Amino acid sequence: MAGKAGATPTTYAPSPTTQKTKSLVFKNDDVDWVRPDKRGFQQCRPAFFRTGAVNAASGSAYAEFGNTKVIVSVFGPRESKKAMMYSDVGRLNCNVSYTTFATPIRGQGSDHKEFSSMLHKSLEGAIILETFPKTTVDVFALILESGGSDLPVVISCASVALADAGIMMYDLVASVSVSCIGKNLIIDPILEEESCQDGSLMITCMPSRYEVTQLTVTGEWSAPKISEGVQLCLDACSKLAKIMRSCLKESASSLEE
Amino acid sequence: MVGLSLGEKHFIQGGIAQDLRCDGRKRLTYRPIYVETGVIPQANGSARVRMGATDVIASVKAELGKPNPFQPDKGKVSIFVDCSPTAAPTFEGRGGEELSTELSAALHRCLLGGKSGAGAGIDLSSLVVVEGKICWDLYIDGLVVSSDGNLLDALGAAIKAALSNTGIPRVSVAASAPGDDEPEVDISDEEFLQFDTSGVPVIVTLTKVGKHYIVDATTEEESQMSSAVSISINRQGHICGLTKRGGAGVDPSIILDMISVAKHVSEQLLNQLDSEIAAAEAVNEES
Amino acid sequence: MKTEPHMAEMKAVEWASAIVGDLKLGKVVxxxxxxxxxxxxxxxxxxxxxxxxxxxxxxRGRFEANPWTMQWINRDQNYLVDAFPKFTLKNNFTFLKFDVRRDVISPCVKNFLQSFKPSFIEMEYVSPEGLRLDGRRPMEMRQIRGEIGALAKADGSAVFEMGNTKVIAAVYGPREVQNRSQQMNEQALVRCEYSMANFSTGDRMRKPKGDRRSTEISLVIRQAMEACILTHLMPRSQIDIFVQVLQADGGIRSACINAATLALADAGIPMRDLVTSCSAGYLNSTALLDLNYVEDSAGGPDVTVGYLPKLDKVTLLQMDAKLPLDIFENVMQLATEGCKAVANYIREILLENTKQLESRRGV
Incomplete structure (x- = not known):
């Protein structure tokens, strides 16, 4: 750099490639609109799961769906703090938090305080609580980067972590969300698509038992649209469950070796 | 509350299976609803709704503020529900906080639609005064005074009644030089604009006990539920929000069935609510 | 550079002359x-x-341009304008708005104020005819209304209104103690929580519970009620009193205590006597009964008295600001009279309620 006087700029300027385009140019009836990451409307992002991310926990998992990166650790079954209150079923305690660097604007993730209770509701239908009376299972989820469709990724990752911890469940819990933009239904939205969506539908289900543990709909939907969205999500969930199962089998077989 | 004995539990479940509930209602009948509007004089709009022993008060306050930079042509609405300890001793101190956040989030979802604002029950663009600079901030506060089940429906009805009672003062903007950051506004004390609430949806909660669903569950019936679905439907029959609460898994076809049942029930509820609100407003006008 | 008194005087006259010049009043002395x-x-x-x-x-330029004259008057006679900065200094205000026009245009107002001592300037809380801001006489209470059994789920509940202040109280108990460490073997544990609704005050409150004022009022109500509940009859149990303010317009403490008394009576909890409460203040040299929010925020003294009517005993006594001792006795007497009136009303309500219960039982 020293020899090239005059070629290098004297002041530092950020390179233009760091500028991200904010608003999606989008019209309501645009059927040919291409998603920013070139996926089809009904195509999910490639999913990646890895168990055993946290050594200190009873079970843990790391999930990466495109830009959304989540790590979940499970502690338990541990002795209940309120030992006086005898209960013949176990207790589940969930906590979801964002890191401060997870969102493009620092510290914005705290809008989603209800994610902890939603995670609780999704999982409590799947865990066999009678197998660990008087004890508590703690599930802690940390969202490292928020790239859209955060809660479904957290729920799927949590169920892999619970399986890794050896907690008895009726079935793996898979979760997918669908976004409605104009007339189109877009599965597994990313952050930019979520911010301009007209409505969203999130399903958490147990694929082998074909049961839905949680369903949340936002925005205005007509009944046939909802059934279409539900059907889409259920198909996607069963495929996601296969991926989760294969990941668990891999980790189990690598342990045996 | 004292727990239910085994005999009582069987009684409730058996009764629901035979379409006869503990207080004599059918499965899809609501308790009698009493609506009073204008209960809080200092607020811009307020209402009190009683469904059996469930008693909730909703109030709407409007303040001038700056709109969101991402949505300069829309006002802002924030919903906050507080569970008073008079409703249950467990709500003392911070005990009621979890239920409060859950109710606030569910109401937010049902009334305010998607992020882009489509499908919102409240028309946010009617709240803007000067685009990009000044808009109305609506603070909707709910207070649960007494709880006997079905809080979400009661809160939804109370908010609808409070919004129809709301009068936003007329604002005249003084002509200001361009580039002025804070244009002068004059809030009139006399004239009020009534809020348009024909688009505000109503919330119907269906509770599944055994194989059947009931509407407007009391606390005892809620303790026996396997799952509950709260659906927010507006006058056109469109679904503005759906939340499934409660543990057990449910077959997806059952959810779709619940949606159609809810649509049917919501028509009756909307009519009943509208007539009650109109009656309450008429009482207000006379006094 | 420090401002000398005559410099301050000149600056003040210059500032005032600018305003008066804009008013275009004509001849000004x-x-x-x-x-x-x-x-x-x-x-x-x-x-x-x-x-x-x-x-x-x-x-000088302004005086020549306008038909104004300036005269000297004795300092004692100039009390109005002199008292104004003195009041400011005495009360550590930095700015106090004073209506210049009033003093200039209506000398009759000035004559009226002549009757007051030049110690400090007061807003008119009591008009010369003896009417307060809301049209009441100084010794008159606001309209009170009470209702028993508002909440079906609570063991005892009541709604109490004093003018625009509306409070709802619920009592749960006697029941098992939730926190074993607080259990008392010889008497019942009385707990109280006070919370205000978001919409109860004019400006929307952010945090309904947990702030210091709520904690203090909870403590005050608890101590007032605990003294009169026969706690030794219910050992190892807990009585919860929850008070929720729906509308706040002054006299909140009193309304809360009255509502709590009604709720405890509705719950059937044995008490030595009814606890009634009323507040009184002292503004414009008159003792005023049952202050509302505007009178309360005037900064004058505010005495709250909690009183047991049958036993003729005072269980709560609180005061803000300061009062000379003889005036304090008057004000406290007035508040006690107010409590007696409230007690009569409460007794009527309870009697009415009992009659209804009797008729429902078919007696």
Whole structure:
């Protein structure tokens, strides 16, 4: 750099490639609109799961769906703090938090305080609580980067972590969300698509038992649209469950070796 | 509350299976609803709704503020529900906080639609005064005074009644030089604009006990539920929000069935609510 | 550079003359208690001041352009304007708005104020005919209304209104103690929580619970009720009193205690006597009963009394600000009279309620 006087700029300027385009140019009836990451409307992002991310926990998992990166650790079954209150079923305690660097604007993730209770509701239908009376299972989820469709990724990752911890469940819990933009239904939205969506539908289900543990709909939907969205999500969930199962089998077989 | 004995539990479940509930209602009948509007004089709009022993008060306050930079042509609405300890001793101190956040989030979802604002029950663009600079901030506060089940429906009805009672003062903007950051506004004390609430949806909660669903569950019936679905439907029959609460898994076809049942029930509820609100407003006008 | 008194005087006259000039009132007579200032403004000689030269020139110019005159008056006679800065200094305000026009245009107002001592300026809380801001007489209470059994789920509940202040109280108990460490073997544990609704005050409150004022009022209500509940009859149990304020317009403490008494009676909890409460204050040299929010925020003294009517005993006594001792006795007496009136009303309500219960039982 020293020899090239005059070629290098004297002041530092950020390179233009760091500028991200904010608003999606989008019209309501645009059927040919291409998603920013070139996926089809009904195509999910490639999913990646890895168990055993946290050594200190009873079970843990790391999930990466495109830009959304989540790590979940499970502690338990541990002795209940309120030992006086005898209960013949176990207790589940969930906590979801964002890191401060997870969102493009620092510290914005705290809008989603209800994610902890939603995670609780999704999982409590799947865990066999009678197998660990008087004890508590703690599930802690940390969202490292928020790239859209955060809660479904957290729920799927949590169920892999619970399986890794050896907690008895009726079935793996898979979760997918669908976004409605104009007339189109877009599965597994990313952050930019979520911010301009007209409505969203999130399903958490147990694929082998074909049961839905949680369903949340936002925005205005007509009944046939909802059934279409539900059907889409259920198909996607069963495929996601296969991926989760294969990941668990891999980790189990690598342990045996 | 004292727990239910085994005999009582069987009684409730058996009764629901035979379409006869503990207080004599059918499965899809609501308790009698009493609506009073204008209960809080200092607020811009307020209402009190009683469904059996469930008693909730909703109030709407409007303040001038700056709109969101991402949505300069829309006002802002924030919903906050507080569970008073008079409703249950467990709500003392911070005990009621979890239920409060859950109710606030569910109401937010049902009334305010998607992020882009489509499908919102409240028309946010009617709240803007000067685009990009000044808009109305609506603070909707709910207070649960007494709880006997079905809080979400009661809160939804109370908010609808409070919004129809709301009068936003007329604002005249003084002509200001361009580039002025804070244009002068004059809030009139006399004239009020009534809020348009024909688009505000109503919330119907269906509770599944055994194989059947009931509407407007009391606390005892809620303790026996396997799952509950709260659906927010507006006058056109469109679904503005759906939340499934409660543990057990449910077959997806059952959810779709619940949606159609809810649509049917919501028509009756909307009519009943509208007539009650109109009656309450008429009482207000006379006094 | 420190401002000398005569400089301050000149600056003040300059500022005032600018405002009066804009008002275009015609003939104005300026009364000043500083001979120095009067001489500087009115003398026809050339100005020989040096530190207030600018102000003096401006003032002289204005006086010549307008039909104004300036006269000297004795300092004692100038009490109105003199008292104003004295009040400011005494109460550590930095700014107090005073309506200049009122003093200039209506001398009859000035005559009325002559009857007051020049110790501090007061807003009119009691009109010369003896009516308060909301039309009540000084010894008159606001309209009270009470209702028992508002909440079906609570063991005892009541709604109490004093004017625009509306409070709902619920009692749960006696029941098992939730926190074993607090259990008392000889008596019942009385707990109280006070919370205000978001919409109860004019400006929306952010945090309904947990702030210091709520904690203090919870403590006050608890101590007042605990003294009169026969706690030794219910050992190892807990009585919860929850008070929720729906509308706040002054006298909240009193309304809460009255509502709690009604709720405890509705719950059937044995008490020595009814606890009634009322507040009184002292404004414009008159003792006022049952202050509302505007009178309360005037900054004058506010005495709250909690009283047991049958036993003729005082269980709660609180006061803000300060009062001379003889006036305090008057005000406290007035508040006690208010409590007696509330007690009569409460007794009527309870009697009515019992009659209804009897008729429902078929007696």
């Amino acid at each position: 300026w009364l000043c208690d500083s001979m120095n200032t009067v001489n500087t403004v009115t003398s026809k000689e050339e100005l020989c001041v040096w530190d207030t030269f600018l102000e003096a020139t401006i003032i």
